[in-house]
Amino acid sequence: MSEVAARPVHSAILQFLTRRRGRTRADWTDWLTYAYLFVGLAVMFAPVLWVVLSSFKTPVNLVEFPPTFLPYAVETVEVEGFDEPLPLYEVATEEGETRLLAQIRRVGLNAQMIDPAKPEAGRVVVAVADAKPVRHIQFYWGNYAQLLSTSGSNLWLYVYNSLFITVVATLITVVMNSMAAFALAKYRFKGNTLALVAILMTLMIPPTVVLVPTYLIVAQLGLVGNLWGVILPTVATPTGVFLLRQYMLTIPDELIEAARMDHASEWRIYWRIVLPLSAPALAVVAIFSILSRWNDFLLPLVVLNRREVFTLQLALASFQDENQIHYDQLLAMTTLTALPLAFAFIFLQRYIASGIASTGIK
Amino acid sequence: MRATAALSGAIAALAALPARAVEPVMHGAQKALGIKQMPWVFLIPNLLAVLLFSLMPVFINLFYSVTGSDRLYPVDRPYIGGANYETLFDCGNYLDPSTCSRDLFWRALGNTLVFVPVQVAAMIGIALFTAICLNRDIRGRGFFRSIFFFPVMLSPVVVALTWQWILQRNGALNGLLTSIGLNRVNWLVFPDSAFFWSVFVTVWAHMGFFTIILLAGLQSIPRDVYEAAKMDAASPWRVFTRITLPMLKPTLLVVFILCVIRSVQTFDELYVLTGGGPGSATILIVQYIYEVGFAIQPRNFGLAAAASLLLGAVLMIFTLIQLRLARGRNL
Secondary structure, X not given: OHHHHHOOHHHHHHHHHHOOOOOOOOOHHHHHHHHHHHHHHHHHHHHHHHHHHHOOOOHHHHOOOOOOOOOEEEXXXXXXXXXXXXXXXXXXXXXXXXXXXXXXXXXXXXXEEEOOOOHXXXXXXXXXXXXXXXXXXXXXXXXXXXXXXXXXXXXXXXXXXXXXXXXXXHHHHHHHHHHHHHHHHHOOOOOHHHHXXXXXXXXXOOOOOOHHHHHHHHHHOOOOOOOHHHHHHHOOOHHHHHHHHHHHHOOOHHHHHHHHHOOOXXXXXXXXXXXXXOHHHHHHHHHHHHHHHHHOOHHHHHHOOOHHHOOHHHHHHHOOOOOOOOHHXXXXXXXXXXXXXXXXXXXXXXHHHHHHHHHOOO | OHHHHHHHHHHHHHHHHHHHHHHHHHHHHHHHHOHHXXXXXXXXXXXXXXXXXXXXXXXXXXXXXOEOOOOOOHHHOOEOOOHHHHHHHOEOOOOOHHHEOOHHHHHHHHHHXXXXXHHHHHHHHHHHHHHHHHOOOOOOHHHHHHHHHHHHHOOHHHHHHHHHHHHOOOOHHHHHHHHOOOOOOOOOOOHHHHHHHHHHHHHHHHHHHHHHHHHHHHHOOOHHHHHHHHHOOOOHHHHHHHHHHHHHHHHHHHHHXXXXXXXHOOOHHHHHHOOOOOOOOOOOHHHHHHHXXXXXXXXXXXXXXXXXXXXXXXXXXXXXXXXXHHHHOOO
């Protein structure tokens, strides 16, 4: 125990990194690998960390240049005779000392200050250039509070719209695709191949290409500006049907025959036997549906033309169309929008990765 | 595994309610139509959706592209033949967009023709290098894999706003530059730098996706081939060019096609990050379709449809190659 503790930390880290199976020493390619991975770590992760940290900065701290890495807040102090707490400054005096003064107001290049320890000594005028604000690291929640209060009801509306679209579209996708997959995998009937080909052919028709006619059909159905207008066009995913069909092919037909012997209806066979057995494939289809519906942008942009039906993504994007960008609230909202997926990512990462690796869908 | 179980449990619970309503309908259908027709009953909802929102739109697109006016409903639109295509291709000199009657289309096309090769090359190069690094016998593989992968999950809007916040005049990047004594740059104001960052940001957001596919490909290469190479004391570069690349070729091809298909359709990130600007420096073909069909008044659905069909034709070629490639594998 004491040996381990006595070893300098950096050599312990070094040893941890260079220890490998089989060989004892790392060669230059390993160093190159680590160098690249750590640069990658910085480039991939720092931007998001930066946004999250920035969302906790005060508006003054936000517009500062050069920007501070961590959120800082100015120290304030209560002074007798003043209703509001006054910001605290470190002032360099002519004698070369530094004094702690509270600023009352700023007039041009000078500031009126007062000594919080001896308020009776009266006001002193100090050049702004000589005063440095006293600051400490503080996570400021005001941006979030303001986001929730000013657009209060609206924010929850956007969250509701996004959730509604995601949940309903995913449910319909999972049920509809698995029904089709069940028919294609477990029945021999005329037109089986034709139906499969018709569904798979849509792989060749990306949604961006049929944007105009999709809008027309949504308009014909009277669903422009309606959440259902972005749900219905997205539910028939060819990859979902295909994935589920391939999976259901591995379910033994004897199970289904046995259920038919027991006079189970076809729907019961699908709902009670095939569906539960396809859970892993269903989960993959559901995860990808959730991801793509939550992040969807182009179709909602075209169909959801009123603020009341905006999704979170649309609301977020519309922040910057307004003349002035309110970075304080924008950053808080960006963080909030990314949050649910960050959680999902932690739990479902392995699943998503294996789904991508085996099918190349997203 | 537990997460999936929980997720499927939640989905089952949520779906159970409508399912109870559907059950009597399906039982009735089976009684009325007989068991022979049941596969069609199961197929019909999906087929209807496919027909309505995928197959029919292709033909409606064709119809739109040969009709004019700014009216949405087909009955109001007069037939104008190939006039939309003629307008798109009406150009004094194809190399100079300003001589074209639809100069924005040609600018978008030109940008896309530069964007796609550059982005695909950068994407595959970086994803391949990352996958090779992650495939090595190193510490913290799972951690590093997550780090490279997580931007794939972020929404395009979040990605764009994140980078906008970093690239703005008072942003973190300029802060870093001034700290080492360089001048601030308005990254998204100059055409060339805006274009560079468009490529950078889209690669940043999507490389994890391709890294995962390439990593799976690398892991399927048998270990003993590498063992044999080590016996012969082959240099790492030689191992890479003589073993890794040839054995990874099928996966690389799939990644290449997928990457091209998605790259051509890039829209979301750039729409929020640069809005196609400055000027029209980063406008790509899908944004052109969006602008002409929906944003610029009066809406020109015919022109948008014509441009869509041209885009669709190009994408179809790549998708056909992809399907041909996939047939040899499991998909």
